[in-house]
Amino acid sequence: MTQAVRTGARAPATDRFTLARLLRAREAGVFIALLVMCLFLSFATDGFLTSLNLLNVGRQVSLLGIMAVGMTFVLIAGEVDLSVGSTYAFSGLATGMLIIAGWALLPAICVGLLTGVVIGLVNGVLSTYGRLPSLIATLGMLSIVRGAALILTNGQPVTVNARNGALPDVLQSFGFMGQGYLFSVIPMQLVFFVLVAGLAWLVLSFSNFGFRVYAVGGSAKAARVSGISVNKVKISAFVLMGVLAAFAGILGLAFLPSSQAGRTGLGLELDVIAATIVGGASLSGGEGTILGTILGVLIIGVMRNGLVLMGVSPFVQELMIGLVIIVAVGIDKWSTRRTG
């Protein structure tokens, strides 16, 4: 047979030009945007391109990043989770209260993570067997979990310190998790983020489970008739999200050892979803990568950092973040529509 010309299915002529291939990758647009931003800030400010500041940015984005990793799974599976800000607050508070009650660190953290598992499970079951759209189910859970946190703490702030009853050695390890540095330079939060993202990347790109997440989000029908249990995969994604939100909440409390149910993590879900979407995940499911999400998180982090360094007012910062979301996602959609 002759070498046929395919309708749209033409294979890349050659795989040798790795640069060209990189540019074709889904993440290329976000990566270039990030690069441009970094270049601009290096010239526009003195403080940006220092290792200290860069590590600082890394720490600042870590908690957002850990949650965005979870959100990547949920969005790829074709769902969304609005309850993560509340979970962040609730799990942190639960762990904090146990520490104050004199618990050892590991059990306290495990219970905190377990609350995340339960919330994720409820979200998942409601959105699958319960037949609720996840937008509705998790919107309900956003309020329910926040309410539960308020009831649990009676609306009072929870402060983790020795005076309130925390054991000294627990307090020290807990503080190290949130405020410490690995080899005295790398913030521990960043270490956790890198670990979580690395593991998630392995799971999503190389494991059978990751494959199923993509399949379920790309076409639930195709997945179902192939014998994939769509509900189980979706519930697992929600549970993973719950655990990571809980973990971020616990780290958050470890960094800033005082938390209040009415304030902590308010509106955080929107930042998380924004970072994930900027990173190329699609709200309609089936698309997204951990690498993209990391870039999305970095864009938002670098943006915040740069605006502070340039002395822009916090009000304008908020506005700029909104613009970045729209422009970044817009560029992505436009470029794919042109070629697709």
Add this chain to the structure above:
Amino acid sequence: MTDTQPPAPIVDISGLTKRFPGVLALDRISVAFRPGEVHAVIGENGAGKSTLMNILAGDLQPDGGEIRIDGRLATIASPLASRAAGITVVYQELALCPTLSIAENIMMSDMAARSVVSLVPRDEMRREARAALTRLGMGTLDPDTKVSRLSVAEMQLVEIAGAIRQRARVLVLDEPNSALSKRESDRLFEIVKQLRADGVTVIYVSHHLKEVLDLADRITVMRDGRTIETMDNSGLSEDRLIRAMVGRELDTAAQWSLQPQARSHEAPVVLSVEKLAAPGLDAVSFHARAGEILGIGGLPDSGKDMLGEALFGLCGRQGRVTIDGKELRGGDPQASIRNGMALVPADRRGAGALLTMSVANNVVSASLPRFSMAGFMRRAAVRREARAQVARLDARISHLGQKLGTLSGGNQQKIILGRSLVTNPRVLVLHEPTRGVDVGAKAEIYAILRGIAGEGVAVVMISSEIPELIMNAERVLVLRNGRISGELTGAGINEEAILARAMAS
């Protein structure tokens, strides 16, 4: 008559009933499928064929009756259970994941059968996928291509490739080749025969009676949700099958012997295309005159599958497309509609249809201005038009408010065709216009197309079905490798000539 007992059935269905709101899709049907036979199931659009297949697939649950597999009573509670019983299904409405690659789709059920904590065997996936594609003669398709970029024909091949590599005991093919050209279909039939020799039961749903007669060992006819009869395939004719399907004599001879009349040599050129280039198309130029039915043929990889979308402006393009001398902007379907072009796409579930909206709304959805006043829909006019189109195309629906997605495949096709007729187009572009449509309705549709051509519309018929081109077109362009490789007119239009121009290298 027979001195040997027929073998015990592998799948034995009796009294099976399925009810949907407003329709009894299956009414106590009984049919037995034997091991190692090719068993065709035929019937008009909406007869209940796909419903039966979806029950076998575990995708629908029956309301009554029983299914025996190997003599034992079975409930097929889920697709997983169906697969465990050795049944594999190629669905009429494709079940592929558009965001994944060809290889990932072909291997999806393999992945589902493996442990969740295993690794994704990328290389093995690619290798297996390539082997499965090669078996279907599509070895040049890159397994890493995303399915969303494929044509409907290629998607069908991917779906078939995934199914045949599963070594099922029962393979269900629900109109598997409705978008394939003869070459791919023939290859599929070779494989079916091979599978039969290996003892696989193949259940084959089709509207192509000639293929059915060539291929099947036994044929079951369904009508209005019932099984009418099961016949051994010996000494049967197409007419005999049609009579069983429609339950009365159908004067097919008169309808099918119609020949295209050349009447438009002198008519003005309506559509003119100059150096049209798009993905898979390479500088194609042609024109169509008023009152002409222009056929376009070619293999799936010839570029013909992109032509409809490129003309209509659904994808990016270069070159000039004009209607009555007015140039159409690329990438702007709105402008195409405004200037009198209508498209019936091959992919009726994608670009084609509003599946969750009613039949009535679908019929008028491309001509809203005409059916609204001061921003409100003129409901009476909408219903009148919808009723007229449904009657004209003989579509089987339960009521005008029925959601399009719940119609049988062939009936969806008729409604989408109706929608494009309502726009009163100057140029009507049809891509696989009778995909999944039954014999009787096909003849109707051809008559309608001739009728509107007679009113001065230029009809461009892109089709993989060569007989369809021969019967209707007075001029046929054949595409190969994205270019026009030949033009045939009048008596020069025949199967050999078209194939020769489609395949020569």
